[in-house]
Amino acid sequence: MEKPNTGINIFMNALGGKWKCLILFHVSRQPVRTKDFYERIPGITQKVLTEQLKQLEKDGLIRRELFPEVPPRVEYSLTELGRTFVPVLNAMCEWGYLYADARQIESVSCCEAPAEESDEPKRQHTMRS
Structure with missing residues (x-):
């Protein structure tokens, strides 16, 4: 049976799980570089972090900004929707x-x-x- 599109189900589909709220919490304070997530969120693996960041970006909650530097620098920040x-x-x-x-x-x-x-x-x- 398919779950109804209630607010809580929509929320859990978008932000459920162990890591997404922690990622958003840290990004809500200031833009965060990829490497800094590992220091701020102990136990998160590179694979999981990459997947979660991609999903949050796809869902319109965070934005990824690549700076044209050597070495390249990537920062994540909240979008307007993420700030809500x-x-x-x-x-x-x-x-x-x-x-x-x-x-x-x-x-x-x-x-x-x-x-x-x-x-x-x-x-x-x-x-x-």
């Missing part, structure tokens, strides 16, 4: 802290609003034990 997801990313991060508090899980700060949302108040987080 920033409030969702911020809400996901905030919920993560609520969950961490409820489950007594140690957490570190990550939720300062990205540049696209800089006019909104920022919630400061500290390490929790």
Whole structure:
């Protein structure tokens, strides 16, 4: 049976999985070079990163910019459509802290609003034990 095109199904088809939201989270803060993803997202493989970046680009959420330099430099940034997801990313991060508090899980700060949302108040987080 085919899944209905509900909002949540559309969302899960576009952004479900382990890596896409993490990739978008980092790109929402600033343009990211390919090599920097490995430092920011431990455990992601080159194959998976390449696939996820291509899919996010195909889905219109990020743009890939190739700079004519030697060696070549590639940066990824959010598109207009991708920027509409920033409030969702911020809400996901905030919920993560609520969950961490409820489950007594140690957490570190990550939720300062990205540049696209800089006019909104920022919630400061500290390490929790």
